[in-house]
Amino acid sequence: MAPPRTLLIVNPRSQNGSLGTRWPSLSQLVRRHLGSFEEAFTTGPMDATRITREAIRDGVDVVVAIGGDGTINEVANGFFENGEAIRPEAAMGILPFGTGGDFRKTIAIPKDIEKAAQILARFQTKRIDLGRLDYTSREGGSEHRIFINIASFGMSGEIDEEVNSSSKRLGGRLTFMLATAKVGMRYKGKRVRVVFDGNEDTCLETNISTIAIANGQYFGGGMRVAPNASIDDGSFSVVAIGEMGPLESMWKGRHLYSGSHLNLENVSERRAKAVYAESVDGQDVVLDIDGEVPGVLPATFTIMPGALSLVVP
Numbered sequence: 001m002a003p004p005r006t007l008l009i010v011n012p013r014s015q016n017g018s019l020g021t022r023w024p025s026l027s028q029l030v031r032r033h034l035g036s037f038e039e040a041f042t043t044g045p046m047d048a049t050r051i052t053r054e055a056i057r058d059g060v061d062v063v064v065a066i067g068g069d070g071t072i073n074e075v076a077n078g079f080f081e082n083g084e085a086i087r088p089e090a091a092m093g094i095l096p097f098g099t100g101g102d103f104r105k106t107i108a109i110p111k112d113i114e115k116a117a118q119i120l121a122r123f124q125t126k127r128i129d130l131g132r133l134d135y136t137s138r139e140g141g142s143e144h145r146i147f148i149n150i151a152s153f154g155m156s157g158e159i160d161e162e163v164n165s166s167s168k169r170l171g172g173r174l175t176f177m178l179a180t181a182k183v184g185m186r187y188k189g190k191r192v193r194v195v196f197d198g199n200e201d202t203c204l205e206t207n208i209s210t211i212a213i214a215n216g217q218y219f220g221g222g223m224r225v226a227p228n229a230s231i232d233d234g235s236f237s238v239v240a241i242g243e244m245g246p247l248e249s250m251w252k253g254r255h256l257y258s259g260s261h262l263n264l265e266n267v268s269e270r271r272a273k274a275v276y277a278e279s280v281d282g283q284d285v286v287l288d289i290d291g292e293v294p295g296v297l298p299a300t301f302t303i304m305p306g307a308l309s310l311v312v313p
Contacts, residue, residue: 004061004091004123006037009048009075011067014097019067026113030095033117037064042071052078056086062311064093064120069102069149073290076130076148079308083132083144093120093311103149103290106216106231108313119313127306128231131215135287135299143295148308149216150226151289151301153277154190154241155209189243191280192297196238196272205280207243213275213301214239219291220256227259228269234305235271242266275301 008030012020019026020041031037038060040051052063052075065075072094079085079092095116096104109116131147189207196202212219214226214237229237244252244266255261262269278298279285285297 003035005059006034006062006064006093006120007051007055007060008037008039008064008066008095009042009051009071010039011042011048011071011097013042014067014071019097029114030117033114033121042067042074046074046077048074049078053081053086056090060090062091062093062120062123064095066095066097068097069291072103073145073148073292076308077146080146085307089309091123091125091309091311095120102218102220102222103216105218105222106149106229107310120311124312125309126232126312128308128310129215129234130304130307131213131236132302132304133287133289133294133299134302135295136297137295145289145294146304147215147289149290150212150214150219150229151287152210152212152219152225153192153285153287153297153299154211190283190285192285193278193280194238194240195276196270197274198276204240206240209241209244211241211277212237212239213272215303217259219288223256224259225256225261226269227262232306234303235273236275236301236303238270238272238275240268273303277301 010019010023012023027039040055042048042051048065048071055063056079063075063078065072075092079090094104094109095113096109096111097113101111104111109119131151132144133147133151134142134144137143189209191205191207192211194204194211212225214229215231217226217229218224226237226239239262241261252261252264255264261267276298286293287295287297287299
């Protein structure tokens with residue numbers, strides 16, 4: 001049986017450009033385990049999505065994202081066009097390298113490139129769920145994106161804006177911790193209305209710090225915001241964190257890294273296949289999707305069961 005035709009999509013700007021610098025040596029290491037593969041470099045936003053779509057149409061069997069959570073998100077989006085899979089049998093792989101490394105934790109892919117390459121070489125796949133986000137752009141138009149890990153809104157969106165405007169030289173966890181502290185000092189809770197699975201009788205209207213609609217478990221540089229989330233159970237774990245003052249936010253925020261925050265007052269979790277959210281008071285409520293900031297509420301989050309074949313350990 002011939003080996004799968006494999007394309008590696010490299011984000012040379014990952015970790016402030018260190019991936020581009022190190023790629024010649026890293027590619028040799030990866031090749032020792034994968035054998036022959038094709039490669040392509042991204043040059044700007046959404047480039048990985050375009051490259052992935054073109055490759056899948058051209059018959060590539062496995063598209064591998066090399067970079068952080070943003071690159072992984074863009075590659076996952078490239079498997080679809082107008083919400084439909086281009087070739088459902090095509091598979092996605094991950095070689096983690098970037099400031100954000102949250103999704104890999106849920107699927108237990110090691111940070112070490114060589115160990116991750118060994119997992120790719122074994123080519124063991126499983127079908128996983130994805131999320132579809134239909135949202136409002138900053139210009140007021142309607143857009144949609146697919147997410148593989150977590151979409152959220154509120155303080156988390158503003159933290160990502162802060163992170164994405166920083167140098168990220170301090171690494172993922174410390175960069176997110178500093179951004180969280182900075183945003184937490186100025187953030188005012190936003191009042192939102194949230195409807196679960198179209199049931200108006202159980203809708204939630206409250207002031208929030210963050211609400212996470214989770215397929216994976218981790219976001220924000222290692223925060224285990226949704227410890228009960230599963231990538232193949234056909235539903236989201238929706239975690240709502242109520243409004244907190246700056247000092248309370250910093251004190252209770254440490255529980256997010258262990259996942260013990262679900263036991264705190266003002267934090268709730270529920271399951272849903274579809275979530276609609278809107279701002280109640282007209283304020284902009286910023287969205288976060290796999291570490292990127294695409295727009296604001298109102299938005300609808302919809303589960304896509306078994307939508308993607310992923311190479312897993």
